[in-house]
Amino acid sequence: MKYLRLNLIGWILLLFMAALTPVHAARIGDITEISVWDQTVRFFSFKDPSLRYALTGAILLGLTCGLLGSFLVVRKLALLGDTLSHAVLPGVAAGFLWDMDKNPVAIFIGATVAGLLGSFMVTRITSTTKLKEDTALGMVLACFFGVGICLVTMIQRLPSGNKSGIDKFLFGQAASLGQSDIQLMAVVTLLTFGLVWLFYKELLTVSFDPGFAYSVMIPVAWVHHGFMLLLAFSVVIALQAVGVVLVSAMLITPAATAYLMTDRLHRMLLFACLTGMLAGIMGAFFSFLGHQLPTGPFMVLSAAVLFAVAFFFAPSHGVIIKWWTRRSRSGRVRRENTLKAVFHVLEQEKFRQEGVTLVELAELRRQTLDGTEASCLELVRLGYGTMPPGEKAFYLTPKGMRRAQTIVRNHRLWELYLTDAANYSPDHVHDDAEEIEHILGEDLVRQLERQLNFADRDPHGKPIPSAEEIISAHGTVQSSPPAATGYRKPS
Amino acid sequence: MSEMIPALDWQAIFVAPWTTDFSIYGWIFLMGFLVCAACGLAGNYLILRRMALVGDAISHSVLPGLAIAFLAANAWTNRQASGEGIDLAVEPSGHGISYGFAIFMGALIAGVLTTLMIEIIHTRTRIKQDAAIGITFSTLFAFGVVLISVYADKVDLDADCVLHGEIAFVSIQPFFTIGAYQLAPSPVIRMGCVTFLTLGLMVVFYKELLVSSFDPGLASSMGINATFVHYALMCWLSVIVVSAFEAVGAILVIAMLILPGATASMLTTRFPIVLVLSLLHAAASSVLGLHLAIWLNSSTAGCMVVAGAGIFCVAWVFSPSQGILQNWLKRRRNSKRLTGGEIGTETVGES
Numbered sequence: 001m002k003y004l005r006l007n008l009i010g011w012i013l014l015l016f017m018a019a020l021t022p023v024h025a026a027r028i029g030d031i032t033e034i035s036v037w038d039q040t041v042r043f044f045s046f047k048d049p050s051l052r053y054a055l056t057g058a059i060l061l062g063l064t065c066g067l068l069g070s071f072l073v074v075r076k077l078a079l080l081g082d083t084l085s086h087a088v089l090p091g092v093a094a095g096f097l098w099d100m101d102k103n104p105v106a107i108f109i110g111a112t113v114a115g116l117l118g119s120f121m122v123t124r125i126t127s128t129t130k131l132k133e134d135t136a137l138g139m140v141l142a143c144f145f146g147v148g149i150c151l152v153t154m155i156q157r158l159p160s161g162n163k164s165g166i167d168k169f170l171f172g173q174a175a176s177l178g179q180s181d182i183q184l185m186a187v188v189t190l191l192t193f194g195l196v197w198l199f200y201k202e203l204l205t206v207s208f209d210p211g212f213a214y215s216v217m218i219p220v221a222w223v224h225h226g227f228m229l230l231l232a233f234s235v236v237i238a239l240q241a242v243g244v245v246l247v248s249a250m251l252i253t254p255a256a257t258a259y260l261m262t263d264r265l266h267r268m269l270l271f272a273c274l275t276g277m278l279a280g281i282m283g284a285f286f287s288f289l290g291h292q293l294p295t296g297p298f299m300v301l302s303a304a305v306l307f308a309v310a311f312f313f314a315p316s317h318g319v320i321i322k323w324w325t326r327r328s329r330s331g332r333v334r335r336e337n338t339l340k341a342v343f344h345v346l347e348q349e350k351f352r353q354e355g356v357t358l359v360e361l362a363e364l365r366r367q368t369l370d371g372t373e374a375s376c377l378e379l380v381r382l383g384y385g386t387m388p389p390g391e392k393a394f395y396l397t398p399k400g401m402r403r404a405q406t407i408v409r410n411h412r413l414w415e416l417y418l419t420d421a422a423n424y425s426p427d428h429v430h431d432d433a434e435e436i437e438h439i440l441g442e443d444l445v446r447q448l449e450r451q452l453n454f455a456d457r458d459p460h461g462k463p464i465p466s467a468e469e470i471i472s473a474h475g476t477v478q479s480s481p482p483a484a485t486g487y488r489k490p491s
Numbered sequence: 492m493s494e495m496i497p498a499l500d501w502q503a504i505f506v507a508p509w510t511t512d513f514s515i516y517g518w519i520f521l522m523g524f525l526v527c528a529a530c531g532l533a534g535n536y537l538i539l540r541r542m543a544l545v546g547d548a549i550s551h552s553v554l555p556g557l558a559i560a561f562l563a564a565n566a567w568t569n570r571q572a573s574g575e576g577i578d579l580a581v582e583p584s585g586h587g588i589s590y591g592f593a594i595f596m597g598a599l600i601a602g603v604l605t606t607l608m609i610e611i612i613h614t615r616t617r618i619k620q621d622a623a624i625g626i627t628f629s630t631l632f633a634f635g636v637v638l639i640s641v642y643a644d645k646v647d648l649d650a651d652c653v654l655h656g657e658i659a660f661v662s663i664q665p666f667f668t669i670g671a672y673q674l675a676p677s678p679v680i681r682m683g684c685v686t687f688l689t690l691g692l693m694v695v696f697y698k699e700l701l702v703s704s705f706d707p708g709l710a711s712s713m714g715i716n717a718t719f720v721h722y723a724l725m726c727w728l729s730v731i732v733v734s735a736f737e738a739v740g741a742i743l744v745i746a747m748l749i750l751p752g753a754t755a756s757m758l759t760t761r762f763p764i765v766l767v768l769s770l771l772h773a774a775a776s777s778v779l780g781l782h783l784a785i786w787l788n789s790s791t792a793g794c795m796v797v798a799g800a801g802i803f804c805v806a807w808v809f810s811p812s813q814g815i816l817q818n819w820l821k822r823r824r825n826s827k828r829l830t831g832g833e834i835g836t837e838t839v840g841e842s
Contacts, residue, residue, distance in 0.1 A: 073622050076621055079621045131757075137544060143750070143797070146743055146800065151789075252629070297633035311612070
């Protein structure tokens, strides 16, 4: 973890230095007729200084937004980022009005103030009225944006002043980033990473358990306000590259992607930064390929593609993996239920017969004969039993017997546990045990046995197959009752 | 800075729109009112169902539906006739129907797609609903912007117009004519149809909407399919949003959806009164917004939102039941009474 943080900081320093190198050249949009391949080569040769700016900007914003967005996503505040990003527009316009120029510092201050005012308004509305949070968020978002649109329209209709570029704040054009913009972005990124690194523990606690944070003397309100300030910063630096409307996507999508990939917050932060960075690079690349295309939408679409990949293929949270585990689990439950049914039939006959006929089995399971045969064949394939051709009967192998006994033991132990320890009445425990018998692990079973004093009868008076019995059934030594085998010995 | 705010000329700002220039501003006002009314009526249900941000999502994600509808209708008309470009602003009467239909379908599909995507992301994975909303609408919106910028020559949608729209162009649109009689500009007619349909649907399905919004469990016990109502509401919402798109754009429409209902629910708790008050708010914000826009020479839709927000703030402060001022007075009265030595004689429950 320590190494990882150092590594990240090293990268950021590198980017920072790259950003400060003075370079002057044409903007990206200057070239008009060049093939896709040439553009690709140009992109990856990094010779074009304005491209270097655009790329550095995209990477910086991907890092910052991914980092802060992760906290938003785990705190279920994702749409606060959306509101904040729309609410900065009047601040941008006001910063522009300050000296009628695209002065990054004035715009930065104006936008930050507007963003903070927006998040403050959301808190005030929800705390003083009966309106719900979503209404307050939507209202602040749209009203601030409306004020911003009025101001922007008024600025654009003014006779004087350098107003080119104010419309770039709506959809974002990374190519319009200048050196001073990049320096500002680098400073904010460094600040964000530094503060998150310093206050990682506080942020973690406040995000997951504000009550506990309060009880261990963490100033919850201050952490929240500080976080909002950082968030406003990151929204503002992302504005020129992604635009007001799509900043929220850069906050939410990489973080949500990372949320699907891992369960640990520090890893999630790392993944979110990487996803954001990758989305930034891809966005800059595609917008570079097609001339004059806005960067923001491409960045967002790249992030969405990465999200889609995680949605389907993420380990343990991806849809395909989950579908696969569910399928295999339901298959195992089905097989174990058949084994248990075989055991029950044998038990009814006091283990005097070697196997069970399919008719008996089908009657017990209330199944069709074909269905029973299919599930028995599945067991045969896995080596749990044999079905000699011509005989409509099923014989357990030792392995199958062992498995069946284990399941029945789990079931009856759990029933006994519920009646003894949890005071359930004996006629209420069966359904619960039906569920849990497939899940109980060996350790838990040992613990149950100990707690129940190695009881050998379940609440319904049926014998619980003991551990020794299960083990010895595998060996050559026959335990009691010697005549009751219940399975066919391998010949 | 000073050149930005013109002098307040009473005659030009308040009198002229309703007298000499009524032929222009009358239509602008009517259009603004129709948009606010339709959005406000539908928005009440969004607020009740705590889905205000789903409205936000739909208003963004109709954009790709709109862009694809334009492309499809363009391809269709190009195949039908000569390759003459057709745009939203000047709609030749011959192609109005196919365009209208394409846009209607685009809006419906976008609405269903958004609702489905949000549902899928949030039920199939551990991602919460708010993040699912954020991912869905931003992706679809970005897709729409990319479509518009790549096919800029084929889709006549200005990217800025997508964000804030412009009502002021309404009055220069070709008029819808019946025989020799010029009725109204065609966008006003279209929006009027949508608004009256909204009103009609709300009257006809009043009970279903109300019950399923307040208590989905009761609704399904009464035989109302709450899921169907949900999807139908989302579809109709996207139709409203797409009709309002041209006038107010993707983001200001959110304000039109939420502000009337939010203001009305500051003032009363009875739902029928909320509906009436939200219509009143729609009318007031379009009148005030119109004057504000003329005064500041600014975006009409933006000014209508600002006016609506102003009315909300007034209601927030002065609402007789739950306003800030009322709450403050109540608290002061209570504390005075408690410090005035009457504490022993009062019953506790009375405050």
